[in-house]
Amino acid sequence: MTNDLLRAKQQLERHVLRLLADAYESNQDFCYCTLKTLVTTEINREIIRAILIDLRKDDLATYAKGLWTDDGELAGSGYAITPEGRDYLRALELEAAQ
Numbered sequence: 001m002t003n004d005l006l007r008a009k010q011q012l013e014r015h016v017l018r019l020l021a022d023a024y025e026s027n028q029d030f031c032y033c034t035l036k037t038l039v040t041t042e043i044n045r046e047i048i049r050a051i052l053i054d055l056r057k058d059d060l061a062t063y064a065k066g067l068w069t070d071d072g073e074l075a076g077s078g079y080a081i082t083p084e085g086r087d088y089l090r091a092l093e094l095e096a097a098q
Contacts, residue, residue, distance in 0.1 A: 009051075010092055013060075015043065016051045017089040020061060020081035032067055032078030052079055060085035 019038055023031045038048045055061035056079075065077035081089070 009054075011096075012043070012047065012051050013055060014089065014092045014096065016048060016055065017060065017081055017085055017092070020079060021086060021089055024081050024086075032064055032075075032080045034076060034078045038079070055085065058084075058088075060088050 016038060020033055023033050023037075035045065035048060035052070038052075039045050052061055052063070056063055059082055062080050062082055063077065064080070067075040067078060069075045
C-alpha cells in the first residue's frame with residue numbers, strides 16, 4: 001500500500017474510532033453504535049462497513065447483535081471500541097498532531 005493510501009486509511013480509521021470512542025466516553029458501562037449512526041454525508045455506509053471490518057479483524061472494534069436497551073427493548077446490533085482500539089486511536093491522534 002502506498003504512503004498516500006495508508007494515510008487515507010488511517011484517517012478513516014481514526015474518524016470511525018473517534019466516533020466509537022466518543023460514544024464509549026459518554027457511557028463507559030456499555031455502548032454500541034449502530035452502523036447508521038457512524039455514516040456521514042462524506043463517508044457512506046460501504047466505506048464505514050469496510051473500515052469496521054478491518055478494525056474488527058485487528059481487534060480494535062467489536063460487533064454484537066441481539067442488544068437490548070435498559071428498558072428491555074430490542075436494540076438490534078452495533079459496534080464498540082475495544083481497549084486496544086482506544087490505544088491505537090491515541091497513537092493515531094498523537095501522530096496526526098505532529
